[in-house]
Amino acid sequence: MTRKIRQPLTLIFLVALWIGLFLALLTFGDIKLQVGAVLQSLVGGSSDFTTNFVVWQLRFPGLLAAIITGGELAISGLILQVLTRNPLADSSILGINAGASLGVVIVMFAASAIGLHLGSSWLLVAAFLGAIFSAGLLMLASHQHSAIKTLLAGVAITAVLNGIILMLELEMNQFDFDKVLVWLNGSFWNLGTRFLLVQLMVCLGLLVAVSFLIPSLNGLTLGDRGAFGIGINVKWVRRCLMAVAILCATSAVLVGGAISFVGLMAPNICKRFVGERMRYWLPASWLMGCCIMMLAQFVATNAFGKSSLPVGLVVSAVTMPYFIYLLFSERFD
Amino acid sequence: MTHRTMVVCVALVAVVLIAILLDIFGGTRWYSVSDLWRPSTKLVGEVIWQIRVPRALAAAMTGMLLALAGLLLQTVSHNPLADPSIIGVNAGANLAMIVGELLGISLTILNAFWLSLVGALLAFVVVIGLSMSGHGFNPLRLLLGGTIFSGFISSISYAVSFITNTTQQFRVLLVGGFSGANYQQVLLLGIAVIVVLGGAVMFQTELTLLGLDSKTSVGLGVSFKRLMIVAVVLVVLAAGSSVAVAGNIGFIGLGIPQIVNFVHPGSFKSNLAAVALCGSGFMLIADLIAKTAISSVELPLSALSAIVGGVVLFIIVAFRKEAVGA
Numbered sequence: 001m002t003r004k005i006r007q008p009l010t011l012i013f014l015v016a017l018w019i020g021l022f023l024a025l026l027t028f029g030d031i032k033l034q035v036g037a038v039l040q041s042l043v044g045g046s047s048d049f050t051t052n053f054v055v056w057q058l059r060f061p062g063l064l065a066a067i068i069t070g071g072e073l074a075i076s077g078l079i080l081q082v083l084t085r086n087p088l089a090d091s092s093i094l095g096i097n098a099g100a101s102l103g104v105v106i107v108m109f110a111a112s113a114i115g116l117h118l119g120s121s122w123l124l125v126a127a128f129l130g131a132i133f134s135a136g137l138l139m140l141a142s143h144q145h146s147a148i149k150t151l152l153a154g155v156a157i158t159a160v161l162n163g164i165i166l167m168l169e170l171e172m173n174q175f176d177f178d179k180v181l182v183w184l185n186g187s188f189w190n191l192g193t194r195f196l197l198v199q200l201m202v203c204l205g206l207l208v209a210v211s212f213l214i215p216s217l218n219g220l221t222l223g224d225r226g227a228f229g230i231g232i233n234v235k236w237v238r239r240c241l242m243a244v245a246i247l248c249a250t251s252a253v254l255v256g257g258a259i260s261f262v263g264l265m266a267p268n269i270c271k272r273f274v275g276e277r278m279r280y281w282l283p284a285s286w287l288m289g290c291c292i293m294m295l296a297q298f299v300a301t302n303a304f305g306k307s308s309l310p311v312g313l314v315v316s317a318v319t320m321p322y323f324i325y326l327l328f329s330e331r332f333d
Numbered sequence: 334m335t336h337r338t339m340v341v342c343v344a345l346v347a348v349v350l351i352a353i354l355l356d357i358f359g360g361t362r363w364y365s366v367s368d369l370w371r372p373s374t375k376l377v378g379e380v381i382w383q384i385r386v387p388r389a390l391a392a393a394m395t396g397m398l399l400a401l402a403g404l405l406l407q408t409v410s411h412n413p414l415a416d417p418s419i420i421g422v423n424a425g426a427n428l429a430m431i432v433g434e435l436l437g438i439s440l441t442i443l444n445a446f447w448l449s450l451v452g453a454l455l456a457f458v459v460v461i462g463l464s465m466s467g468h469g470f471n472p473l474r475l476l477l478g479g480t481i482f483s484g485f486i487s488s489i490s491y492a493v494s495f496i497t498n499t500t501q502q503f504r505v506l507l508v509g510g511f512s513g514a515n516y517q518q519v520l521l522l523g524i525a526v527i528v529v530l531g532g533a534v535m536f537q538t539e540l541t542l543l544g545l546d547s548k549t550s551v552g553l554g555v556s557f558k559r560l561m562i563v564a565v566v567l568v569v570l571a572a573g574s575s576v577a578v579a580g581n582i583g584f585i586g587l588g589i590p591q592i593v594n595f596v597h598p599g600s601f602k603s604n605l606a607a608v609a610l611c612g613s614g615f616m617l618i619a620d621l622i623a624k625t626a627i628s629s630v631e632l633p634l635s636a637l638s639a640i641v642g643g644v645v646l647f648i649i650v651a652f653r654k655e656a657v658g659a
Contacts, residue, residue, distance in 0.1 A: 141647065141651035149651075151477060152414070152650045153647055153650045155477075156643045156644075156646035156647035159583075159643035160639065160640050162639065163636035166508065166636040167640075170508070185488060260484075304496050310495065313488050313492040314492075316485065317488055320484060324478055327474065327478055
């Protein structure tokens with residue numbers, strides 16, 4: 001199959017998968033619904049109270065959270081992979097997710113210590129500062145331009161920050177070990193409508209920003225020199241892209257905690273099918289990221305009967321073997 | 334042993350003994366020294382002899398075992414960053430214990446030991462398999478693949494205990510700590526210490542030669558295969574028995590040999606005693622901090638050691654040029 005046909009075909013397949021998972025998440029669960037009824041309820045034409053309640057109140061928030069986090073993590077991973085020219089980069093491996101988590105945990109800890117209730121916008125700021133902090137540490141370590149050293153530095157940063165998170169969280173909820181997992185492994189911790197709507201706005205804003213940066217991203221895949229040659233202000237563009245990547249990861253962490261490896265997997269899988277042209281690679285990665293998260297959410301809520309699993313655990317159990325596979329098929333010189 | 338190392342070792346033994354005493358007397362309530370032989374009440378005597386003493390001994394021996402395991406791994410893999418927790422051996426032991434308990438094997442102390450040894454061995458074999466590429470053993474792959482494998486195994490541990498609603502029950506295993514230490518565990522740890530320390534001393538010359546580059550060591554008559562098997566057995570025994578008692582405590586095996594080597598650069602042989610003693614001392618102090626830093630709460634020991642060890646790892650990766658063997 002030539003590339004010209006394969007690229008649009010992949011996109012069409014991914015869109016179909018996206019819609020399929022979207023409906024599956026709304027349809028299946030403890031209360032079984034008909035797909036037709038769900039569709040009717042979605043467009044607002046259903047008068048059945050149970051269907052409306054289950055679809056809009058119980059299942060839609062989780063679905064929305066999955067779409068926000070999956071898409072943002074995938075985009076963030078893609079930008080980081082292009083910027084560092086390292087196919088194994090990802091906001092979770094580089095320690096950015098852990099930094100954002102730590103920011104949120106510290107602010108929550110401080111707020112509960114002085115008895116203050118904080119809005120979600122403060123949490124976003126805290127998460128962003130945390131993410132910038134760990135990204136700064138990473139830059140400090142990556143001055144030697146060795147891809148694998150950068151990754152190891154990220155692993156070290158993650159270990160330290162996760163240790164601090166574990167301490168603060170156990171201090172906060174001594175007997176609620178499950179809450180600790182949110183910021184270490186990821187889970188949708190706040191499915192309130194207002195919170196999610198604000199996050200959706202942030203997510204859409206970031207997507208728009210990314211779409212403006214598509215041409216420069218395309219240029220950067222040629223390498224810094226090539227990009228400079230076709231008239232891109234490399235320094236400025238790199239800074240913008242880094243900021244967007246960190247913001248995407250931050251916003252995703254705020255909704256879903258430290259979910260790992262989605263940002264690694266989605267762009268890598270898509271690259272095999274559509275190549276490095278951003279026009280296809282970017283939307284394909286976004287769709288793929290959403291699909292992975294929706295699938296994980298589906299497994300987390302349905303596969304284990306009554307007890308639902310934190311979605312982040314499902315993601316890491318599924319995606320880490322793929323990372324190991326990638327690691328061993330990749331050559332490091 | 335030169336005169337200088339002799340002095341250093343005696344000093345370190347003294348430090349470890351003082352740390353053991355501090356760990357016995359320190360805690361949510363500090364006891365006075367005389368309570369040891371003439372307790373003020375019967376309860377105080379029981380707390381000291383049944384809780385504090387075995388706990389301090391367990392901490393001392395676990396620290397020694399983990400530091401030795403790290404030193405062994407670093408020597409055989411020619412890589413200063415290797416450590417049983419980094420490459421997933423500890424996580425494997427952890428998972429084996431959780432799965433064993435859920436399969437209905439009650440976690441008596443003896444069962445916990447063999448389950449965790451089996452888990453450690455399996456994880457080690459898998460990780461070595463992963464790091465074999467087309468061109469033989471690759472230390473960098475061992476590290477990165479091992480770290481990710483370790484994360485993978487621990488998230489499975491979390492998931493399993495989450496589904497079965499046993500996160501409280503396995504809390505000590507998941508976050509590490511010595512709060513349940515008793516004399517039977519101390520006895521088993523003691524056996525492990527004797528075997529590991531004995532093995533390390535017995536093979537110290539060959540292991541030192543292995544630290545040279547591979548052609549030289551083969552030329553001097555070192556059998557790589559045999560030493561590898563010895564090292565695997567010793568590391569599995571050390572890491573497995575520490576996890577069985579204290580849960581998943583990482584990074585001691587990384588940090589201690591690094592720090593000792595930084596202060597006194599030397600071979601396997603010349604640093605062996607210092608590493609073992611520093612491991613004990615560090616673990617005792619960490620345990621004391623975990624018990625006393627915040628009243629009425631015990632800090633998770635795995636977090637404490639991850640913070641210290643992670644900082645060491647970061648500094649090595651970021652600021653030392655030839656550190657990673659790349």
